[in-house]
Amino acid sequence: MVILAQHAADGIVLGAILALPALGLALIWRIAGFPHLAHGSLMTIAAYAAWAATSAHLPIWVAVTLGLLFAAAAGVGMHLGVYQRLAGRPMLSLFIASVGLELFLRYGVIFVFGSDFQTFPLPAQRGIRLGIVSLRPLDLLLLAVALLALAGVWWMFRRTQVGRRMRAISDNAALARLSGISPQRTLIAMWILVSVLAGIAGILLGMRNVITPTLGWDVLLLAFAAAILGGITNPFGAAIGAFLMGLVSQIGIIWLPTSYEEGIAFALIALVLVVRPRGLFGESVRI
Amino acid sequence: MSYLYTVLAFGLIYAMLALGLNLQMGFTGIINFGYVAFVAIGAYTSAILTVNYGWPIALAWSAAALLAALASYPLGLLTIRLGGDYLAVVTLGFSELVVLFILNQRGLTRGAMGIVGIHQPFAAFGPTLSAPLSLLLIAAITALTALLIWRIGHSPLGRLLRAIQANESAAQALGKNTVSYKVLVLVIGSGIAGLAGALYAHWVQYISPEQFSPDVTFNTFIALILGGVGSLFGPIVGAFVLILFLQGSIVLQDYVHVLSANQLAALRFMIVGLVLVLLILFRPNGILGKTPARHESRREVSKA
Structure with a gap:
């Protein structure tokens, strides 16, 4: 029971972090029309940029801001340089282009920083007990930041004009264009949003464990699984999918070897796609 | 000399992989990003059967x-109806799952340690003859694969496959069970990947899980796109261009001392990624590619 609760708590922390890239993946999939394979690189770039800033003895908030700026620049750069030029081409072209960008950026990170892992200079912490589970204060902070970011996106979608435009384009791109919404500007806003979300997740993951050139790639399939589980038509479904994925994968490794985390996630997507192809919270339309 | 043999062997093995993938993606439009899974299954099957159970190589390769x-059959049944975007992600996940399985089933696969002591097909002829003879065998098998693909391409089945790619609903309207044909193509292509995996295992004589990362799938896609998706022999050219670049830049390492070996390796894959993006942007039909012929593919539909 204690073990189960502990794994569930870890699952919630992992889910909260995964929710950020999962939400972004769902948005890109819905609005730009393809599964974005280079999303992991955005996470990795943010983590490395922030780490480089901390090792230059900049304060942590400056480092995080720099990391997010780098992620946003990379995301917008990919959109303007590649994806926008491929608009209207088959989904596969965009997907393969994102494979190329993933390779370019991942090995670019290795070129600049080497393939050794790095750590943020954070003090070692003892877990604090909350009822029957014990969490590091850092984990609680990460959970709070991730939840705050999700709440921010929710607020943006409901209350701001750019958020409402994104939803409009996501619901019906042609209709949105007819209503005078500029897809160019909205797409740039979307890429900034998803890159910053991915960057936050990358920095959080780097603080939780270590920073490696495959930091983002290693959780990318879990994030995709979360997005598919929640239904790619619904960004917040993807976020809920991420919590489920975090819980199931952390609880599953009580019985299975730890490295099967990804395997559990994959089994879960296979199951969902067979039973409910549009995901748990997607529109129930046949693919 | 032995280095040249390795470059040729890798070129031929990647050519086989690209031919199999071309059958799936170029002819039929199946997007399989888990291709390396079948290479891994083939490599491990042959390695385990010959090393642990003493099977003869011909039998182990079969x-x-x-x-x-x-192994591709149940995957095909489960996923082939999914849209291409889902298929890409699910097959990618499948290949990671296969590698996880290999890592964890230590009793069978020796996990991360890998399997050593896999013999080349002509090891009995001594070290000087073994490599060239094995290389000839690989060349012969690649040629047979190319012949098989060429035959399929020019058969009624090949026309039907191109019809499925051009317009699946039209092919269905003509009464063709397109799903079972797509599963068939997935199975044939995966069999080719498995055989190529076995050739690879016996050429390098040592396999471990990290050799079967998604990068193998990505490299195969790059070879295919370089050579021209859907063309008959383009994938072979693409595979050799890719391998010559990758292996050639290893030679360069001995002469360039500005960058560390690690950086040079990273630079190599940065260039590969960049070339892939540039190809998609500017030469989607490959370096020797034909221009897309829309009208022809419509005619194919009515013929099939």
């Missing part, structure tokens, strides 16, 4: 192709 083909 088993490798068969098992890889069989």
Whole structure:
């Protein structure tokens, strides 16, 4: 029971972090029309940029801001340089282009920083007990930041004009264009949003464990699984999918070897796609 | 000399992989990003059967192709109806799952340690003859694969496959069970990947899980796109261009001292990624590619 609760708590922390890239993946999939394979690189770039800033003895908030700026620049750069030029081409072209960008950026990170892992200079912490589970204060902070970011996106979608435009384009791109919404500007806003979300997740993951050139790639399939589980038509479904994925994968490794985390996630997507192809919270339309 | 043999062997093995993938993606439009899974299944099947159970190589290679083909069957049944975007992600996940399985089933696969002591097909002829003879065998098998693909391409089945790619609903309207044909193509292509995996295992004589990362799938896609998706022999050219670049830049390492070996390796894959993006942007039909012929593919539909 204690073990189960502990794994569930870890699952919630992992889910909260995964929710950020999962939400972004769902948005890109819905609005730009393809599964974005280079999303992991955005996470990795943010983590490395922030780490480089901390090792230059900049304060942590400056480092995080720099990391997010780098992620946003990379995301917008990919959109303007590649994806926008491929608009209207088959989904596969965009997907393969994102494979190329993933390779370019991942090995670019290795070129600049080497393939050794790095750590943020954070003090070692003892877990604090909350009822029957014990969490590091850092984990609680990460959970709070991730939840705050999700709440921010929710607020943006409901209350701001750019958020409402994104939803409009996501619901019906042609209709949105007819209503005078500029897809160019909205797409740039979307890429900034998803890159910053991915960057936050990358920095959080780097603080939780270590920073490696495959930091983002290693959780990318879990994030995709979360997005598919929640239904790619619904960004917040993807976020809920991420919590489920975090819980199931952390609880599953009580019985299975730890490295099967990804395997559990994959089994879960296979199951969902067979039973409910549009995901748990997607529109129930046949693919 | 032995280095040249390795470059040629890798070129031929990647050519086989690209031919199999071309059958799936170029002819039929199946997006399989888990291709390396079947290479891994073939490599491990042949390695385990020959090293642990003393099977003769010919039998082990057949088993490798068969098992890889069989493994793709349930995956095909489950996923082939999904849209291409889902298929890409699900097959990618499948290949990671296969590698996880290999890592964790230590009793069978020796996990991260890998399997050593896999013999080349002509090891009995001594070290000087073994490599060239094995290379000839690989060349012969690649040529047979190319012949098989060429035959399929020019058969009624090949026309039907191109019809499915051009317009699946139209092919269905003509009464063709397109799903079972797509599963068939997935199975054949995976069998080719499995056989190529077995050839690879016996050429390098040592396999471990990290050799079967998604990068193998990505490299195969790059070879295919370089050579021209859907063209008959383009994938072979693409595979050799890719391998010459990758292996050639290893030679460069001995002469360039500005960058560390690690940086040079990273630079190599940065260039590969960049070339892939540039190809998609500017030469989607490959370096020798034809221009897309829309009208022709419509005619194919009515013929099939």
